[in-house]
Amino acid sequence: MDKNWMVLLQEQNQLSSLMETNQGTERFGLALTEEDARLILKERRHALQEQKRVEFGEGIVPKIIYEFCDSDFIDQNNYVDMVIRLQEIFYLYKNEMQDEITDDELLHFMKEQFEQVCFGDLDYLEGTCLAIFGQAIRAGYGGYKGSDGCGEYGRLDEVKRWDYELYLDALGNLW
Amino acid sequence: MIKSGDGKMTMADREDMNHKTNLHYEMEDLIPIVGKLAEKYTSYESTSITYEKAEQLMEAVLYCIHENALGQPGQESAMAVLPDNTGASLQQAYEAGAARAREKVKQALALYNEILPGLACYGNRFLQDIFMKELPVFFGRYDVDFAPQNEILTLDYPVLKDISGYRGIDKIYEFIRCVELEQKFLCGLPEGYVADVLGGYGSAGGDMTDNLCEVVLTDMMERIWQGENIEEKMKNIIVHLVKKYDEDCAELTEYLMEAVREILVWQRLLRKNIH
Numbered sequence: 001m002d003k004n005w006m007v008l009l010q011e012q013n014q015l016s017s018l019m020e021t022n023q024g025t026e027r028f029g030l031a032l033t034e035e036d037a038r039l040i041l042k043e044r045r046h047a048l049q050e051q052k053r054v055e056f057g058e059g060i061v062p063k064i065i066y067e068f069c070d071s072d073f074i075d076q077n078n079y080v081d082m083v084i085r086l087q088e089i090f091y092l093y094k095n096e097m098q099d100e101i102t103d104d105e106l107l108h109f110m111k112e113q114f115e116q117v118c119f120g121d122l123d124y125l126e127g128t129c130l131a132i133f134g135q136a137i138r139a140g141y142g143g144y145k146g147s148d149g150c151g152e153y154g155r156l157d158e159v160k161r162w163d164y165e166l167y168l169d170a171l172g173n174l175w
Numbered sequence: 176m177i178k179s180g181d182g183k184m185t186m187a188d189r190e191d192m193n194h195k196t197n198l199h200y201e202m203e204d205l206i207p208i209v210g211k212l213a214e215k216y217t218s219y220e221s222t223s224i225t226y227e228k229a230e231q232l233m234e235a236v237l238y239c240i241h242e243n244a245l246g247q248p249g250q251e252s253a254m255a256v257l258p259d260n261t262g263a264s265l266q267q268a269y270e271a272g273a274a275r276a277r278e279k280v281k282q283a284l285a286l287y288n289e290i291l292p293g294l295a296c297y298g299n300r301f302l303q304d305i306f307m308k309e310l311p312v313f314f315g316r317y318d319v320d321f322a323p324q325n326e327i328l329t330l331d332y333p334v335l336k337d338i339s340g341y342r343g344i345d346k347i348y349e350f351i352r353c354v355e356l357e358q359k360f361l362c363g364l365p366e367g368y369v370a371d372v373l374g375g376y377g378s379a380g381g382d383m384t385d386n387l388c389e390v391v392l393t394d395m396m397e398r399i400w401q402g403e404n405i406e407e408k409m410k411n412i413i414v415h416l417v418k419k420y421d422e423d424c425a426e427l428t429e430y431l432m433e434a435v436r437e438i439l440v441w442q443r444l445l446r447k448n449i450h
Binding site: 054055099 | 209210220221224227228
């Protein structure tokens with residue numbers, strides 16, 4: 001089937017809605033120029049083609065921006081690159097999770113791991129946290145439906161993480 | 176048999192439908208309708224879908240627009256819903272078509288329920304399987320909102336009317352209508368005669384795969400296979416038989432005459448080869 005209509009479907013009102021996000025992100029020191037926004041939309045097209053997906057309405061980028069704009073690991077210097085990578089990862093895992101998960105659930109999961117487990121490392125988010133979560137969902141895991149994607153990774157994590165309280169106790173004992 | 180995949184509409188099919196229904200629109204006119212349907216499909220919880228799903232939804236929109244244009248059984252085309260090709264009127268046409276598809280599902284189910292108690296399959300496994308096993312699955316699984324173009328079943332029992340041009344609920348409805356006509360005809364014949372003809376046919380060849388009426392009509396034609404004007408003779412016989420239980424016999428007569436003409440062609444070819 002001719003795919004042109006799919007391109008038309010996903011090119012509606014994108015630029016203006018992306019520029020509008022500046023109103024919400026400026027207080028975190030983040031802003032997009034029109035050139036940035038165009039670059040993000042261009043990369044979005046590639047990502048959607050790559051993942052054979054079609055987007056409608058405002059798309060996911062404004063949601064990604066609002067979800068991640070208060071991150072400790074995103075500043076004006078890496079803002080555009082981070083948004084581009086996050087949208088690539090998002091579409092990839094919508095497919096990997098066979099559309100079982102909603103946008104909000106996936107975004108909440110991504111943000112939580114990005115902050116608390118990956119400490120801003122997108123490769124770790126993509127290759128480990130989301131890979132494990134995706135595998136669980138494909139195997140029928142549905143616990144995220146009640147939690148909106150929050151607090152899920154602890155149940156699935158294969159690595160023993162730092163026990164921060166124990167760490168602080170030990171640190172206190174040293175001094 | 177239950178189909179495993181969706182029945183997809185090709186561009187050629189779409190152009191053919193456009194021609195038949197005199198509808199002309201660009202694909203971009205349909206984009207807002209598909210977008211809304213996609214949002215509904217994801218329950219407004221996802222902003223993207225796969226290509227495959229997008230194609231399915233586009234076909235659902237096209238199906239409903241054409242459903243609206245073709246109208247309901249027994250009604251004239253409802254083209255009045257489509258005064259021009261603006262986005263608004265296409266949206267209205269889509270909604271009207273979707274409502275018609277839903278209505279047709281109800282009609283098909285009512286017809287199915289009407290036929291089922293008295294259904295006589297005469298040992299035809301395909302007809303029996305479709306009515307006893309597959310149609311209940313169809314009515315349970317048919318997705319009139321997001322995949323109305325998919326009829327799910329392969330309909331292995333061959334009816335006498337060519338229904339290959341229909342899709343979705345239209346095809347299922349036409350199939351059930353054909354079986355209704357056949358049952359009417361067969362029930363009107365002498366009780367022992369049909370059982371004798373079809374019983375003998377089934378036991379000779381194992382599972383009967385042919386159309387029930389075609390077998391009965393072939394037998395009737397063999398009995399009068401003398402002299403000229405066989406088609407005319409058959410028509411007179413059919414009209415005579417059909418009139419006994421169906422005053423408006425034109426549809427059933429024409430349905431059966433399709434088979435008569437086909438059988439005649441085969442018989443003539445056969446005789447030509449023998450001589």
